[in-house]
Amino acid sequence: MTASMCMRMVLSLTIFGASIAAAAQTPASQVSAATVKPSPAASQPAEPQLPALRVGLAAPALKVAKWVKGEPVEQLKEGNIYVVEFWATWCGPCRATIPHMTELARKHGGQATFIGVSIWERPAEKTEESLLALVEPFVKEMGDKMEYRVAIDGIGREMAQSWMAAADRNGIPCAFIVGKDGKVAWIGHPMSMDTVLEEVIAGTFDVQAEAKRQEAEWRQQQERIKLERPIRDALSAKDYKAAVEAIDKALAAVPAMEEDLVPVRFNSLVQFDQTAAFAYLKTLLEKGVFEKNPYHAFNAAVIVSRNADKIQNPDYALVLAALEKAQAGQQDNPSVLAIYAETLSRVGRNGQAVEIQQKAIQLGEPLVGKGLTQAWVDAQKARLEEYKAKNK
Incomplete structure (x- = not known):
């Protein structure tokens, strides 16, 4: 995923933290765009309305x-400052943010009330x-890493609708930071709110400018x-040529979109x-893209691997160069290490592939049931044996 702050995924399939579109993920109910003639009204969509809930x-x-967890907050009272943070038990980035929320809650105790929903x-x-x-055991497991008030949105998703969707x-x-006047002062990623929160507490934050x-x-x-x-x-x-043409048109209009659209x-x-x-991969390598965002290299390697049966002359040396620019061997993500090992084997560096694959398995086994499956580990062990056999 891009380093977005409460941003949506740009396109559908996530491999290594970046969004990758895959036609195979398209719902069967979705009709091919080529078979639909939009009406005049559909070709000129109405101007989008500003969100109902905004800063100010x-x-x-x-x-x-x-x-x-914690003392319930029945209502947001004027004169108090609140941080209302939305998260989920299945959300990896949320889990990573929780200790930071706790750190801020301890730092600003008595000055702001922190609520995780x-x-x-x-x-x-x-x-x-x-x-x-789902939620109670998670909160209990987090213990003092999650040291602030915690609540659950109901089946009707009232909080999700009235805050996030709005x-x-x-x-x-x-x-969401709510100021002493009861109005939203700021919306964004919890990891980015330190300075803003200090200014809101000090009364110096410019809400209108925000x-x-x-x-x-x-x-x-x-x-x-x-x-x-x-x-x-x-x-x-599945008109990939048209997709590339549309991507190039988008990049010409908004060059900043390239960060999301590289893997697509x-x-x-x-x-x-x-x-x-x-x-294109060579151009990205020459531009230093993989040093800036290693996930582009990891995703490129996965794309090549998944399409190996249809690629006639795969340039595995180029893929490996991208992975090494991204320092794939120094990663602690077992899936990244596994694709690196596979690419090493493809270029004949089987001794190094064995070493990296062993590391991938070692890091992956403790994650079974926590994002990885036993089937994945077993498949990697089988590949390890293949690399060993080739290295003899």
Whole structure:
């Protein structure tokens, strides 16, 4: 994923923290864009309306299903400052943010009230009891790493609707700072709010300027959404050439979109013009893209691996160069290490592949049931034996 702050995924399939579109993920109910003739009204969409909840507007009420930690907050009282952060038990970035929230809560104790609200949970049954069964053990496990008030949004998702959806925020973790006047002073990623919170507490934060900044950011995002639409349509129709053309048009209009679209463009090129795909990969390598964002290299390697049966002349040496620029061997992500080992083996460096694959398995085994499956570990062990056999 990009280093977004409460930003949505740009396109659908995530491999290594970056968004990758895959036509195979398109719902069967979605009709090919090429078969649809839009009406005049559809071809000229209405101007998007600003979110109902924005910086400078009154904060919604707290309508949680249950408080699971700390003293309940029945209402947001004027004269007090609140940090309302939205998260979920299944959200890795949320888990990573929790200790920082605790650090801020301890630092600003008595000056601001911190509330973590679990939303968008995925219970086995749609009951409040099932929600509680997910969240309570998680909070208990976090212990003093999660040292602030915690509540659960109900099955009706009132908090998700009245806060997140109303603010047009589609990603978590996401924090709202509510000022002493009861109005939203700031919305963003919890890891980015330290200075803002200090200024809100000190009474020096310029809420009006922040409202203008966030509105401008929102309008830019709407432009990006418009530019993404033909990319999505082309991918849904599996028209990869059209997807690349739409991507290039989007990048010409908003060059900053390249950070999100690098893997999508490479994946699309692989489907219909492999020479151009590897030329693009070489350009990215020469521009230093993989040093700036290693995930682009990891994703490129996965794309090549997944399409190995259709690529006639794969340039594994180039893929390996990208991985090494991204320092793949120094990563602690077992999946990254596994794809690095596979690429090493592809270029004949089987001794090093064995070493890296052993590291991948060692790091992966403790994660079974926590993001990895036993089947994945077993598959990597089988590959390790293959690398050993080739290294003899």
